[in-house]
Every structure is written in C-alpha cells, then in structure tokens.
C-alpha cells in the first residue's frame with residue numbers, strides 16, 4: 102500500500118513530466134481549475150499545537166488552509182474536494198486516497214465523521 106501510494110503520488114508532488122508542463126495545455130485540461138484562485142491561498146507554518154502527519158501532501162494542504170490549519174477535525178468530504186477540484190485527481194483516485202482515513206475517523210460535536218492528521222502517525 103505504501104509503495105503504490107508513493108508511486109501514484111510522485112508526479113503530483115515533484116511535478117509532471119516536462120511534456121505536461123505547457124501551462125496553456127494544463128489549464129485547458131482543467132488540471133487545476135482557474136476559478137479556485139490558488140494564488141489567494143496563504144502558507145503559514147504550523148504552530149506547536151497543530152497536528153501534522155507523515156504525509157507531505159496533507160501537511161502542505163493544512164499549511165495552506167485547504168484543510169483546517171490545526172490538522173484536526175478534517176471532514177473527509179472536504180479532503181475529497183481538495184483532491185478533485187484543486188489537485189485535479191480523478192474522482193475514483195480521490196476516493197481511493199480518502200478511504201485511507203476512514204479507519205481513524207471519529208464523530209465530532211455535530212455528529213460529522215472527521216479525522217486528525219496526527220492519527221496517521223505510525
């Protein structure tokens with residue numbers, strides 16, 4: 102599981118092959134929808150109280166407030182939306198990733214299933 106997760110994630114993390122880098126092409130194929138205004142996201146280092154995970158993607162999503170900066174109480178549906186609408190993953194691949202958090206999810210005060218990034222620590 103670890104190997105397949107890492108292999109499938111490498112192009113996203115380290116950049117797509119140069120043949121895919123043509124920006125116009127990227128927009129045309131809606132890999133990153135323009136209307137989401139990714140330029141507006143603000144990176145902030147986590148505070149010592151924030152939860153982080155062994156996953157560099159989830160940590161950077163939290164550092165950019167795409168999922169809660171605290172790294173706690175994350176709604177898997179929100180993560181699904183980040184993976185599809187912002188990262189540009191296919192719905193079925195996003196679902197494969199999101200399924201990994203269900204075993205560590207718990208019910209929050211509103212009865213919504215959520216999870217914390219530090220629960221992904223081994």
Ligand code: HEM
Nearest residue numbers: 103107110113114155156157158159180198199201202221
């Ligand atoms: C729901 C979404 C995701 C979950 C729950 C998740 C979870 C994890 C977990 C638990 C690990 C640690 C695996 C281990 O050490 O055994 C990990 C590692 C990793 N993840 Fe994610 N991940 C997600 C999405 C992504 C995405 C979208 C990317 C790439 C864009 C990514 C890139 C990586 C990389 C490169 C590692 C290896 C880090 C290292 O070994 O230092 N992940 N992820």
